[in-house]
Amino acid sequence: MKIGIVGLGLIGGSLALDLRSLGHRVLGVSRRDRTCQEAIARQIVDDATVNLSLLADADLVFICTPLGAIIPTFEALIPHLSANTIVTDVGSVKTPVVKALAPIWPNFVGGHPMAGTAESGLDAALSNLFAGNPYVLTPTETTPANAVKVVEEIVRSLQAKFYICRPEDHDKAVAWISHLPVMVSAGLIDACMSETNSNVLELAQNLASSGFRDTSRVGGGNPELGVMMARYNRDALLRSLQQYRQSLDGLIADIEREDWQELEEKLKQNHQSRPDFIAGKNFS
Numbered sequence: 001m002k003i004g005i006v007g008l009g010l011i012g013g014s015l016a017l018d019l020r021s022l023g024h025r026v027l028g029v030s031r032r033d034r035t036c037q038e039a040i041a042r043q044i045v046d047d048a049t050v051n052l053s054l055l056a057d058a059d060l061v062f063i064c065t066p067l068g069a070i071i072p073t074f075e076a077l078i079p080h081l082s083a084n085t086i087v088t089d090v091g092s093v094k095t096p097v098v099k100a101l102a103p104i105w106p107n108f109v110g111g112h113p114m115a116g117t118a119e120s121g122l123d124a125a126l127s128n129l130f131a132g133n134p135y136v137l138t139p140t141e142t143t144p145a146n147a148v149k150v151v152e153e154i155v156r157s158l159q160a161k162f163y164i165c166r167p168e169d170h171d172k173a174v175a176w177i178s179h180l181p182v183m184v185s186a187g188l189i190d191a192c193m194s195e196t197n198s199n200v201l202e203l204a205q206n207l208a209s210s211g212f213r214d215t216s217r218v219g220g221g222n223p224e225l226g227v228m229m230a231r232y233n234r235d236a237l238l239r240s241l242q243q244y245r246q247s248l249d250g251l252i253a254d255i256e257r258e259d260w261q262e263l264e265e266k267l268k269q270n271h272q273s274r275p276d277f278i279a280g281k282n283f284s
């Protein structure tokens, strides 16, 4: 297939590497000419330019720009596409993207690869980034079955674990397992930094070990990503945060009442529930 990739960064560059190695002709479009030239020189793509007209006869286009640029990029792309071209995106929030794009392009299939690193840009692109990781498609009732099938086959060829769901369900699910953890972890760091005794704070910083490293990692990451999650997945994130507040209040009440039995019950249940959240437990 002739496959276009718009946005040659971590996800776009990684897709290009895998799709090219699978024998597809890969055409890249990015914002900066320097990125396009680098992608050609490193043989990540067959051709690349800053001009969307390069994708005029692509069979399939992946939009891999930052979330806020997906809709305007797609609107700019439309005049260059043939009606048969199937378009998908990789944005990590689906409802606003699908709501905006499905009505204007019937052959649009929302998608989200659940894979990544803390790095960004073309230099961060990796081969086999998607293998073994979930990749979700979020078609609507009106998305043509053939468009879904074509994107599904590509996703499966990346050795990703394929899932399909409604955009709204996707956003609620990622709020629980991706966006809530970022906010909880950010709150953890913020709470620690509120320690007013500088000796205690310094001691805590010196004593922090693997437990703190694990629980603070996602909250101490890229601030832009955190804001992006809150901005584009606001409703689902608030729903999860409010439930989290209730859970936290419950734990505080147990400890205040010295109800060690109730606390132990909750912790036992959590111990049993955690393995169910290990990605790929149930996939087709």
Ligand code: NAP
Pocket: 006, 007, 008, 009, 010, 011, 012, 029, 030, 031, 032, 033, 035, 036, 064, 065, 066, 067, 069, 070, 073, 090, 091, 092, 093, 112, 113, 114, 115, 116, 117, 119, 120, 121, 122, 124
């Ligand atoms: P990234 O590494 O920053 O790559 C995005 C690339 O898009 C940039 O390198 C930039 O390339 C290009 N770009 C920026 N604005 C553009 C525009 N208006 N038109 C065309 N190209 C533009 O970001 P990423 O991590 O790959 O994320 C891309 C998308 O994947 C996002 O929508 C995100 O939600 C989704 N996603 C990310 C992850 C993750 O873990 N990072 C995981 C799953 C999904 P230039 O060098 O040309 O400026």
